[in-house]
Amino acid sequence: MTAAVQLPSAPEIWPEAVPYWQGAADGVLMLMRCLACEEHYVHPRPFCPHCGSNRTEWREAQGSGTIYTFTITERAPVFKVPAMVELAEGPIMMTAIVDCEPAEVKIGQPVMVSFCPTDGGAPLPVFRPA
Numbered sequence: 001m002t003a004a005v006q007l008p009s010a011p012e013i014w015p016e017a018v019p020y021w022q023g024a025a026d027g028v029l030m031l032m033r034c035l036a037c038e039e040h041y042v043h044p045r046p047f048c049p050h051c052g053s054n055r056t057e058w059r060e061a062q063g064s065g066t067i068y069t070f071t072i073t074e075r076a077p078v079f080k081v082p083a084m085v086e087l088a089e090g091p092i093m094m095t096a097i098v099d100c101e102p103a104e105v106k107i108g109q110p111v112m113v114s115f116c117p118t119d120g121g122a123p124l125p126v127f128r129p130a
């Protein structure tokens with residue numbers, strides 16, 4: 001008997017987040033950016049959380065960042081290292097660190113985006129050591 005690889009559940013896709021998940025399907029991390037104050041943000045919304053402007057756009061992120069904080073969940077069925085990653089553009093996103101030993105993960109470690117298949121849905125943006 002071989003160990004089955006358990007996939008994470010497919011994400012529920014809300015209308016305002018469609019570009020984010022289309023990007024993920026194409027292997028691109030998408031961020032929102034405010035055209036008024038030029039700040040980037042992760043959680044999709046039609047107005048800027050920094051200045052309130054509704055002049056926003058979707059942009060391709062560089063896909064690089066550093067680990068802001070993390071935890072190790074040895075008994076979790078899918079992701080052993082849930083983490084928050086500070087993206088090169090500035091915002092911090094909830095994600096998971098993959099493709100490394102949990103004991104080797106460090107705060108401040110450079111990481112690159114990767115995409116984890118889900119159970120019948122869009123892939124999830126996760127990060128691996130750069």
Ligand SMILES: [Zn+2]
Binds near residue numbers: 034038039049051
């Ligand atoms: Zn703004």
